[in-house]
Amino acid sequence: MTGYPRVFSPVDIGGVALRNRVFVSAHTTNFGVDFLPTERHVAYHRERARGGAGLIITEPLRVHPTSLGRAGGLAADPAALPMLTKITEAVLGEGAAVFSQITHAGRHSENVFRRAAAWGPTSHRWAAGGHVPHAMSRREMVQVRDAYVRAAHLVAAAGFQGVEIHFGHGHLLHQFISPASNDRADAYGGSEENRLRYPLEVLDAVLDAVGHDLVVGVRMSADELVAGGQDLDAGRRIAHLLDTTRPIGFLNVSLASYTVPSIGHHVADMSEGHTPYLEQTLTVAKECTRTPVLAACRFADLADAERGLATGLLAAVAMTRAHIADPFLLAKAAAGEEHRIRPCVSCNFCIGEIAGHRPMTCMMNPRTGREAEWPEQPGTSPEPGRVLVVGGGPAGMETARLAAERGHSVQVWEIGPEPGGQLRIGRRGVGRGDLDRLRAHLQHRLAELAVPVRTSTPATVADVLAEGPDAVVLATGARHTAREVPGWGPALTAADVLRGRYGRTVVVLDDDGGWTAASVAETAARGGATVHLVTAAGTALPGVTEYSRMTAVERLRGLGVQLWTTADATFTRDTATITSALVDATTTVPDVTDVVALDPPAARDDLAAPLADAGLTVHVIGDAVAPRTLLEAMTEAHVLGRSL
Ligand SMILES: Cc1cc2nc3c(=O)[nH]c(=O)nc-3n(C[C@H](O)[C@H](O)[C@H](O)COP(=O)(O)O)c2cc1C
Ligand code: SF4
Structure with a gap:
């Protein structure tokens, strides 16, 4: 019952x-x-x-x-x-x-x-x-x-x-x-x-x-x-x-x-x-x-x-x-x-x-559509060994899960206070709370498999070498840094906004185009800010999949977010000048309180070369290879986990 x-x-x-x-x-x-x-x-x-x-x-x-x-x-x-x-x-x-x-x-x-x-x-x-x-x-x-x-x-x-x-x-x-x-x-x-x-x-x-x-x-x-x-x-x-x-x-x-x-x-x-x-x-x-x-x-x-x-x-x-x-x-x-x-x-x-006219797959379950090739239970490794996963984001946890299911002795080192990587920030966005179900599921599974997840544990080359694993998986994600915007000064990052740090008039310089941009704009707008989302792309949110893009754009427009495409913004003190090639127009936004720069993050793969040079078997997955979406990160993690 x-x-x-x-x-x-x-x-x-x-x-x-x-x-x-x-x-x-x-x-x-x-x-x-x-x-x-x-x-x-x-x-x-x-x-x-x-x-x-x-x-x-x-x-x-x-x-x-x-x-x-x-x-x-x-x-x-x-x-x-x-x-x-x-x-x-x-x-x-x-x-x-x-x-x-x-x-x-x-x-x-x-x-x-x-x-x-x-x-x-x-x-x-x-x-x-x-x-x-x-x-x-x-x-x-x-x-x-x-x-x-x-x-x-x-x-x-x-x-x-x-x-x-x-x-x-x-x-x-x-x-x-x-x-x-x-x-x-x-x-x-x-x-x-x-x-x-x-x-x-x-x-x-x-x-x-x-x-x-x-x-x-x-x-x-x-x-x-x-x-x-x-x-x-x-x-x-x-x-x-x-x-x-x-x-x-x-x-x-x-x-x-x-x-x-x-x-x-x-x-x-x-x-x-x-x-x-x-x-x-x-x-x-x-x-x-x-x-x-x-x-x-x-x-x-x-x-x-x-x-x-x-x-x-x-x-x-x-x-x-x-x-x-x-x-x-x-x-x-x-x-x-x-x-x-x-x-x-x-x-x-x-x-x-x-x-996109491609076969269906699933971010949570990369096995979808490959049921005949990949059994649900990934089988046991012919050579069980010690696997160290550096990075407790979704990709790191997915590889750790499969490696443990295959009989390896696995541990995860996570630099943050809890596992989840970018999900810990992403889940703060309005309407994005369900992202946390991904973290919770994987974390729970690792606990079931008795995989130790050491939080607040930064990894150095020396630490990893001292541990001496048979294989290292670098799922260290990407580095998001704040930058100086000419004419304005230090810009906010997505994390700043999702933590509630924004004022009345927010200009988002969107070089992300995906869910981060959508979430930043929606969260700030629902928080009462007037938001301008400025992208050089010809379409707003080109990186959000088609069906969700439609409804995200609908929501943003309903919230009064100004969507500027094929556009650029310059700043003089607290005034933004937004130029859109599409409408051949220039708009001035006074009293800007915040500028958010959503630049592509940088792959965090610093450990890869020194560890490989030291003779370790090193695998790099997800954003640590190149920052992309959760779909790519989870797929790479899954494929690697099955092969270890
Ligand atoms: C990948 C995908 C393809 C779909 N294709 C069809 C379709 O061909 N015909 C149809 O009636 N509904 C289609 N749907 C809609 C589903 O039948 C269903 O109504 C929708 O997913 C909402 O249900 P859910 O929240 O349980 O997923 C599709 C949904 C998904 C996710
Ligand atoms: S919505 Fe996301 S998690 Fe759900 S089936 Fe589709 S890809 Fe998988």
Whole structure:
């Protein structure tokens, strides 16, 4: 018995029995090759099923060649049948239920890989700079409807138990529903009834074709979060209509649509807190008296899941990124080992990789997508030895963990008063507190493995040589220094601001472009300062992954932060002169109280050469090699830890 009785109670979804009420919602992995599934998918999903998920909804099969989009995505191609069948056998074999999503992405299909036009209800593009789509003719709509039916047959043939049709997230059918993306003049545009006509035709065709063999469900957005788009009231009406007129097996409620910044919210990052859209979801769920409602969006831990289920309005909740980070989260909780769950901190590197057309990975769990190559238990080293890790930041702790699991005698020396490295500063930022869950998890694991972590312990060459380890890992991070700004004087660092040291008018010289800049600006603005974020880059926050960048920029603008791109600032006493090449304008900011210089830090690798010269085996990882993001630091740390 766990503390989560609702999570661990079974539930029936359209006639399919789920062993518990946590599911993994559809998420594109980019593990495909030539738009076909691979063994990588099989291993990935098998592990999440083995880890205890009640239901896995696999990533969308793109129903039509005009919706292929991302290079690693999947097509509803008959050639996919053998591997899809392997996926269903793997998942069912581990006791989880398995459904597949099918979709057409419509106007935001990024068909650049095939030089094909995207199709949409009208020719409105999804974002500035996006491709102008081809407005679908009635004949093309029939083609795509029939493609949905063929895709559903493929899903049934592969042994899936259910199929999910996407009415949300701004995919094609949502584009028809939304008044913001559909201004057709025929029977498929105009009134809400007309705008729903095509999605319902597709749904009815799929229900007719496979409704006796498969659970047919719908994914929808409670609210599109777009001015003039499908709002929450419309979401309620759609849910009511589906519940009362269509024999669907479930309604999976999410939110947002493919426009900027809306779509960033469907994967709310840590800045938005836990379950930020639960209220909207419940509002829609109340419309369903017959249909089981599934919900997603940052049920970040089992307490969130239990709380959502306790409303009595939800049949199951998604913990999707939580499963990307730890496939075994439910098994661990069921075994009374909740403290061992590797938490998802909602940093969104995973979906950032998808946006970059790269295979998905996870900052917390670099094994993600490599399940077949890298077993969860890293195996034992043929030559166990003494490993000294210098630096108790996340990278140092991750390598130390794996090295200890491989049987080495490991110790960590940390210069600060507690482990965590940059996380100890980063977690101070407004909305960045969940970063500390990464520190806490790794620190706890090291304690379990009896790895001593000596804090307040600077390492010198002499100290390390005196220790005489078989291998030294330098995870010493990077040095952030304050500098003199011409015309102003000594600038503040990010750490100064995050410790609360700033005044009324803050100019941030952003040569970072990542989360540090976002966090400094947001923290100072929420603290009441007027903030100018000045970057030479053409985009604000270019180093923040795409989906989180959208919402970070939205928040900063909402807080009145002035975002200056392609810009530079000079200072005379307490006056800043900001020049932006983009707007060909110069602005004067009087009464500046603080200038923050976010210069790239310098890799702190001073020990590397002398220790190597002294004959030690030295490995350098993370920012000590070159300052980058947590994703690179954790990945390097993980790869090294497995190889020691
Ligand atoms: C890497 C990634 C890819 C995703 N791709 C899809 C997708 O193809 N279709 C979809 O409906 N949702 C997609 N989503 C959204 C998830 O299904 C889910 O709604 C979202 O992650 C919020 O749930 P969570 O907080 O439990 O992660 C994706 C999410 C992630 C993280
Ligand atoms: S990359 Fe970040 S958001 Fe994505 S699953 Fe991993 S920890 Fe969660």
